[in-house]
Amino acid sequence: MNAEQILFILFGAVSLIGAISVISFRHPIYSALSLIVTFFAQAGLFLLLGAHFVAAVQVIVYAGAIMVLFLFVIMLLNLGTLSAKGAMGGKLKGFAVILGILLAIEGIYIATNVLNNTAIASAQPATATPNTTTYEIGELLFSKYLLPFEVTSLILLAALIGVIVLVKRESESEN
Amino acid sequence: MELKYYLILSALLFTTGVIGVLVRRNAIIIFMCIELMLNAANLAFVAISRSLGEATGQVFVFFVMTVAAAEVAIGLAIIVSVFKHRETINVDEVNSLKG
Numbered sequence A: 001m002n003a004e005q006i007l008f009i010l011f012g013a014v015s016l017i018g019a020i021s022v023i024s025f026r027h028p029i030y031s032a033l034s035l036i037v038t039f040f041a042q043a044g045l046f047l048l049l050g051a052h053f054v055a056a057v058q059v060i061v062y063a064g065a066i067m068v069l070f071l072f073v074i075m076l077l078n079l080g081t082l083s084a085k086g087a088m089g090g091k092l093k094g095f096a097v098i099l100g101i102l103l104a105i106e107g108i109y110i111a112t113n114v115l116n117n118t119a120i121a122s123a124q125p126a127t128a129t130p131n132t133t134t135y136e137i138g139e140l141l142f143s144k145y146l147l148p149f150e151v152t153s154l155i156l157l158a159a160l161i162g163v164i165v166l167v168k169r170e171s172e173s174e175n
Numbered sequence B: 001m002e003l004k005y006y007l008i009l010s011a012l013l014f015t016t017g018v019i020g021v022l023v024r025r026n027a028i029i030i031f032m033c034i035e036l037m038l039n040a041a042n043l044a045f046v047a048i049s050r051s052l053g054e055a056t057g058q059v060f061v062f063f064v065m066t067v068a069a070a071e072v073a074i075g076l077a078i079i080v081s082v083f084k085h086r087e088t089i090n091v092d093e094v095n096s097l098k099g
Helices: A002-026 A027-046 A052-077 A092-113 A136-141 A146-174 B003-023 B027-052 B058-087
Strands: none
Touching: A002 A027, A002 B027, A002 B058, A027 A052, A027 A136, A027 B003, A027 B027, A052 A136, A052 B027, A092 B003, A136 A146, A136 B058, A146 B058, B003 B027, B027 B058
């Protein structure tokens, strides 16, 4: 085994264990902290894939901004005592897990078999491609994908206005 | 590592998110599981982008991240205002958004 394989197994195992912890801890704070571990492990996987800029953005945006928002809301609502009872689903829980395992088997089947017949499988092997630089990503973002990039800014604007409207209506109804 | 193994890992992470959405009743944890699924898709995007030798997949990761950020901001605002009205965020009890 070379270093890349060992690192892949390490990061992959950490991200999977973190993901399973997210859905099995009863207290939302523990779930949020497990999710941060998963995000860091995935940033490591992005580094292994040569996507350095994506890895940095993953840590800054996901592990930084989004998770702080989650933790802030959990602490604001003080959910610990409230949600411990009945945190897990009721009668259909086992059924949901069985369906999930079936979905996992389908996903693994697609990843191993179906890809053999598509263009992705016949492409260059992963080791032949150099690391993607920030320059390349920026050039694509501002030339070929300029319109989607601008639409993205509209999504953010819409989200901003939506949140302001939600919070504002709340304070007006109380007065 | 081969592309295959990254896609298998991505499928497993996605499935974990799906099981979380189906099993958990806490709205905030359901949101976290949706983030997990979006991240699994990001992993598949980057792995395939690496395999094809172009940066397009990584550009799409940024779009996914933007949508995730917008979704979290609005979703958490809705959760906070639902909690103010009903004193719970258990999705079995909150079956109507009308306050």
